[in-house]
Every structure is written in C-alpha cells, then in structure tokens.
Amino acid sequence: MMMMTQQLSETKTHASHSVQWYPGHIAKWDKQLLDALKKVDVVIEVLDARLPLLSRHPELNLRLDRKPIITVLNKSELADPEATEAWQQWFKRFGCGPTVLFDAHHGAKYRNKLIQAIASAGAEAVEKWQAKGLKARPVRVMVVGMPNVGKSSIINCLVGLKKVKTGHKAGVTRTSQWIRIHPQVDLLDSPGIIPPKLESDEQGHWLALVSSIGEAAFDEERVGLYILQELQQRYQALLQQHFGFTTESLNTPWTLEQIGVQKCLLKHGGVPDPKRAAQVLLRDVRQGKIGRLTFEAPPA
Ligand SMILES: Nc1nc2c(ncn2[C@@H]2O[C@H](COP(=O)(O)OP(=O)(O)OP(=O)(O)O)[C@@H](O)[C@H]2O)c(=O)[nH]1
Ligand SMILES: [Mg+2]
Structure with missing residues (x-):
C-alpha cells in the first residue's frame, strides 16, 4: 500500500x-x-x-x-x-x-x-x-x-x-x-475505468484483491492481513479447511504468520514469512482455490 x-x-x-x-x-x-x-x-x-x-x-x-x-x-x-x-x-x-x-x-x-x-x-x-x-x-x-x-x-x-x-x-x-x-x-x-473516488483504504484492499489496482500500488502484507481477517468472519470454515488452522484459533483474529507456519513459508531461521503468506493467500483467494467467495453483501 x-x-x-x-x-x-x-x-x-x-x-x-x-x-x-x-x-x-x-x-x-x-x-x-x-x-x-x-x-x-x-x-x-x-x-x-x-x-x-x-x-x-x-x-x-x-x-x-x-x-x-x-x-x-x-x-x-x-x-x-x-x-x-x-x-x-x-x-x-x-x-x-x-x-x-x-x-x-x-x-x-x-x-x-x-x-x-x-x-x-x-x-x-x-x-x-x-x-x-x-x-x-x-x-x-x-x-x-x-x-x-x-x-x-x-x-x-x-x-x-x-x-x-x-x-x-x-x-x-x-x-x-x-x-x-x-x-x-x-x-x-474500452480500457477499464477505476472509480475516481475511493472512500477508504479498505475499499482499496478489496480492489487490490480482485486486481483492479495494479500490484505496484499496494502493500501485499497489509492487504493480505485485512483480507484474511475479513474472510475469517465470513468464510471461516472454508479458510480453516484450506489453511489447516486449528479449532483453538477460531476465536482470535488470524495472522499471516499462522499461514506461514501451516504452509511452511519460512524465512531464514525458521520464522514464518508474512509476505509470502500474503502472496499465497491472495493468489488462492483470487483463483477460487479456497472456495466460491463473495466479498461484499448487497446493502440492506
Ligand atoms: N475466473 C475467471 N477469470 C476471468 C473471467 N473473465 C476474465 N478473467 C480473467 O481476468 C483477467 C482479466 O481479464 P481481462 O479480460 O484482461 O480484463 P479487462 O477488464 O479487459 O482488463 P483491463 O484491460 O486491464 O482493464 C484475465 O486473467 C482473465 O483470464 C471469468 O469469468 N472468470
Ligand atoms: Mg482489457
């Protein structure tokens, strides 16, 4: 970002x-x-x-x-x-x-x-x-x-x-x-049109997820963490199954480090690599590997 x-x-x-x-x-x-x-x-x-x-x-x-x-x-x-x-x-x-x-x-x-x-x-x-x-x-x-x-x-x-x-x-x-x-x-x-007004960084995160904002314009770790915690609220079971999160972790906000541990995405010294975890998360969500997901609900 x-x-x-x-x-x-x-x-x-x-x-x-x-x-x-x-x-x-x-x-x-x-x-x-x-x-x-x-x-x-x-x-x-x-x-x-x-x-x-x-x-x-x-x-x-x-x-x-x-x-x-x-x-x-x-x-x-x-x-x-x-x-x-x-x-x-x-x-x-x-x-x-x-x-x-x-x-x-x-x-x-x-x-x-x-x-x-x-x-x-x-x-x-x-x-x-x-x-x-x-x-x-x-x-x-x-x-x-x-x-x-x-x-x-x-x-x-x-x-x-x-x-x-x-x-x-x-x-x-x-x-x-x-x-x-x-x-x-x-x-x-026609070339794509980006909305001239983004009301918040959060909107930018979702647009980054669907690749409507070029990769150079956002920070993968920030977007990844936001997406992970939002999807935890909406599609917890699908994510849990995909990344192998434990049932004990269900009530706390997940972190990229947890994905790093589960998927063996480690840096030197064996510590989890949040950047690679974010990349894997974003790729898997984009490609539908976690399941069929929708990121916003119709306004009430
Ligand atoms: N899974 C899936 N992927 C799609 C679908 N339509 C397009 N894509 C993929 O989405 C990406 C963008 O598709 P494009 O057709 O280039 O999109 P565009 O709107 O013309 O993009 P710009 O020219 O950058 O504005 C490509 O990787 C496509 O293969 C679809 O219905 N399902
Ligand atoms: Mg095009």
Missing part, C-alpha cells in the same frame, strides 16, 4: 476524505469515455460478481443520459452462488437495467444471452433511427468496467476469436476499437 498511501496522503491535502488513485492512461480515459458514450446506443457495464458494488463506476449512470445499460456480473463461477442470487435480486430492484451473469472462461454458454440482451436493449434506439428515415445500422454497444473485471475476455467471447489482448494485471487495454460481434451489433472495446 506504500505508493497508494503516498498518493492518498498527497490527495488528502487537497480534499480531505477524498481518496484518488488514477494511473495515467486510465485518467485520460475519462474524457475518452464521455466521447465514446455519445457514440453508442447501449452500454455494458462489467462488474466483478465477487465485488459488485465496489467494482461499479459510481457515476456511470449519471453520464448515460438515459441510455440503456446492461449489467454483467462476470467471474460468477468464482462467486458464492447464494450471494450472487442476493445480488441479482438487488440489481433487479435497484439496478439500471437487465443483469446478466457471465463466466468469460466459459463464454460460449453465456454468449447468446448477452447478445439477446444487447439486441432488446438497443431495439428502441434502432427503431428511432429508422423512424427518422435513416439507413439501418447495427446497434452500437460499448463495454465499460474497472480494470481486470474481464472486459476484453467478454469481448473475445462475443467475437468468438481471441482478438483482444487480455491479462491478469490492471490496465492491459490501452486503446479502443470497434468490433462487429453480430451482423446487427458493433461493439467498442
């Missing part, structure tokens, strides 16, 4: 309680986003199904000017199914349009549903276009979302070919391009 903290304190001198984290090309994209939004009929916002609200652009809806929005809950195969059900109900009540579950690693299964959702969301725009006597054109759609939520992977599923560069780190996509995904649908790939 060192770089992030540095940046946070710098920003705090300008606006107290306002935490900003803005890598160069993502900051630039904000203007590009506004320009691109004007060119499309439908917007697909990709969220991480494990962190739906924190991975949502807080102001996107305001900028849409009543354009239809489709919310895609991606990486749904990694999320807790019960929590996902609760989130779907929540989006039905408080969302801005249809919600589509997605798993871009098995995109063929989900592709048609998303294409259908785009077609029905865009139908009104196409009708208006034709009513004006204009030549028919495909529905124009763009994909937006925070870094690493799976935008490019979803586009690859829609296109059916691996045309768009994907990656496991934040900020892989740096330019935009139109892609015809269906005879009647043109799709614009």
Whole structure:
C-alpha cells in the first residue's frame, strides 16, 4: 500500500476524505469515455460478481443520459452462488437495467444471452433511427468496467476469436476499437475505468484483491492481513479447511504468520514469512482455490 498511501496522503491535502488513485492512461480515459458514450446506443457495464458494488463506476449512470445499460456480473463461477442470487435480486430492484451473469472462461454458454440482451436493449434506439428515415445500422454497444473485471475476455467471447489482448494485471487495454460481434451489433472495446473516488483504504484492499489496482500500488502484507481477517468472519470454515488452522484459533483474529507456519513459508531461521503468506493467500483467494467467495453483501 506504500505508493497508494503516498498518493492518498498527497490527495488528502487537497480534499480531505477524498481518496484518488488514477494511473495515467486510465485518467485520460475519462474524457475518452464521455466521447465514446455519445457514440453508442447501449452500454455494458462489467462488474466483478465477487465485488459488485465496489467494482461499479459510481457515476456511470449519471453520464448515460438515459441510455440503456446492461449489467454483467462476470467471474460468477468464482462467486458464492447464494450471494450472487442476493445480488441479482438487488440489481433487479435497484439496478439500471437487465443483469446478466457471465463466466468469460466459459463464454460460449453465456454468449447468446448477452447478445439477446444487447439486441432488446438497443431495439428502441434502432427503431428511432429508422423512424427518422435513416439507413439501418447495427446497434452500437460499448463495454465499460474497472480494470481486470474481464472486459476484453467478454469481448473475445462475443467475437468468438481471441482478438483482444487480455491479462491478469490492471490496465492491459490501452486503446479502443470497434468490433462487429453480430451482423446487427458493433461493439467498442474500452480500457477499464477505476472509480475516481475511493472512500477508504479498505475499499482499496478489496480492489487490490480482485486486481483492479495494479500490484505496484499496494502493500501485499497489509492487504493480505485485512483480507484474511475479513474472510475469517465470513468464510471461516472454508479458510480453516484450506489453511489447516486449528479449532483453538477460531476465536482470535488470524495472522499471516499462522499461514506461514501451516504452509511452511519460512524465512531464514525458521520464522514464518508474512509476505509470502500474503502472496499465497491472495493468489488462492483470487483463483477460487479456497472456495466460491463473495466479498461484499448487497446493502440492506
Ligand atoms: N475466473 C475467471 N477469470 C476471468 C473471467 N473473465 C476474465 N478473467 C480473467 O481476468 C483477467 C482479466 O481479464 P481481462 O479480460 O484482461 O480484463 P479487462 O477488464 O479487459 O482488463 P483491463 O484491460 O486491464 O482493464 C484475465 O486473467 C482473465 O483470464 C471469468 O469469468 N472468470
Ligand atoms: Mg482489457
């Protein structure tokens, strides 16, 4: 968290309680986003199904000017199914349009549903276009979302070919391009957007966990310890099983050193290595090795 903290304190001198984290090309994209939004009929916002609200652009809806929005809950195969059900109900009540579950690693299964959702969301725009006597054109759609939520992977599923560069780190996509995904649908790939305001370091920790914040911007040990103790409260049995914690330790907050001991991640002299423990924890949570986990619950 060192770089992030540095940046946070710098920003705090300008606006107290306002935490900003803005890598160069993502900051630039904000203007590009506004320009691109004007060119499309439908917007697909990709969220991480494990962190739906924190991975949502807080102001996107305001900028849409009543354009239809489709919310895609991606990486749904990694999320807790019960929590996902609760989130779907929540989006039905408080969302801005249809919600589509997605798993871009098995995109063929989900592709048609998303294409259908785009077609029905865009139908009104196409009708208006034709009513004006204009030549028919495909529905124009763009994909937006925070870094690493799976935008490019979803586009690859829609296109059916691996045309768009994907990656496991934040900020892989740096330019935009139109892609015809269906005879009647043109799709614009877009770089990820990071929420311009992080209210707290804790939000930064969760975003670091899902790799929406680049590795260089956070301290693995700090994030790891926070995540470990939060997940202890929500998924204690799964973590206990995965790391072999003893039942006596259930009532005290777990530490990275305990993971170090259990997984033999030791430094010289045989003392547990908290940094390597944090790396193992974050990797295992990210990859779903501990189980299907969701990191936030719908607001009451
Ligand atoms: N498990 C799982 N991993 C996924 C899914 N979708 C994408 N990923 C992985 O998440 C990482 C990021 O995917 P990208 O498609 O590059 O994400 P992006 O939103 O385009 O990222 P940026 O271009 O950095 O903004 C890659 O390692 C993908 O393989 C999914 O549904 N399930
Ligand atoms: Mg991308």
